[in-house]
Amino acid sequence: MSKNLEAFSREKTYSEPVYLQVEGEIAFICFNRPDKRNALSYEIWLRIPQLIEECENDANVKVIIFKGTGSAAFSAGADISEFKTLRYTAEGAEKYNKATMIAEKSIMNASKPTIAMIQGFCVGGGCEIAVACDFRFSDEQGKFGITPAKLGLVYNTPGTKNVVDLVGPAKAKDILYTGRLLDAGEANRIGLIDRIYPAEAIKEETVRYAELICRNAQLSVRGSKKIINEVLAGAIEDSPETAELVIESFLSEDYREGVRSFLEKRKPDFKYS
Known part of the structure; x- marks a missing residue:
């Protein structure tokens, strides 16, 4: 076992809904609401660019890995409770959407490579974050979907472009028009994700891949x-x-x-x- 994986396997306890854990040359940005399938709150969206900036400013960090706490979900999407509060008015929705787009662009524009390590559900905003990363590695239980059509919403242009760039326009329309969930096999076949690993191997294989990048110039x-x-x-x-x-x-x-x-x-x- 590599030193990076050995250190990461000794997961610490954090109270923050999203936190940064740096192990050697690899940074892990972890969504930490396992009781809510790591649902993304407004607070998490605001925090993501700050954590990316911390990684950018740390000369030792060479690769950034996004993951969810626990094995049930990378992130099952937006925190539904905010649909009746922050996102219920036009002003609130605009404020929320701005935060998500800034977070998404901070991932896309990070100078350092990014990997989404996906276990379980990767839906809605969770899939938006994963698609903004350079790579998406999933366990065999991965479930993927982008579901604005089920909520009466319209997906933003940067997020839509990322999906189109990965799977092409026809498959992007399928994903967005239907809002259906894709299993890991289908997601891999159409190019939405890059690799599938057994649940017991995904951490080791993702870290191994990150270390391969770290060794290069x-x-x-x-x-x-x-x-x-x-x-x-x-x-x-x-x-x-x-x-x-x-x-x-x-x-x-x-x-x-x-x-x-x-x-x-x-x-x-x-x-x-």
Whole structure:
């Protein structure tokens, strides 16, 4: 067992509805309302960008993993009690929607790779968060759905684009028009999730994958993420900023170390973080 997984397996007790746990080079953002299937409250949406910023400012953190507390749910969606309070008026709904979109964009725009480690239900806002991540790994009990059609709501454009980018327009329409739940097998077949693991192996396999990313040159990883995001936004050639990134990589110490290690047939020791 890796040190990251061994430390993470000794889960601590937190009272916050969402919390950050950093183990070595991996940060875990954990939804912590297991009695409510980790339902997402307004408070949680507000907290997500703050936790992302903490990860961005921590030079040791190389990968961010989102997960739910317990094995029943990543998140079963919005806290229904807020539909009759905060989200009951137009003003309140606008305030709530703004918070969700800011949180979603903070995940999408994070410079560091993000993984949603999904156990059980991943529905509504939970699926919105997962789809905003770079990768989605699920256990065999994963259940996925985006359900605004069952509530008389309209899904926002960034969230819809993320779904379309993953599964294409026809499958996105199926998911959004019907609001039905997909099991892990179907979600994987259409590209909504990337990998399926047995429940007893998902933590180990997700951490193992994160460690694979951690071992690589972070200048390359983050540069690739930035450029892929620009491609998804319509770019077909380098912007001045990405062109500079490419040139900087050739001038970096990590590039020199990569070449040396390749010629010397050893593992590289990259320094950029």
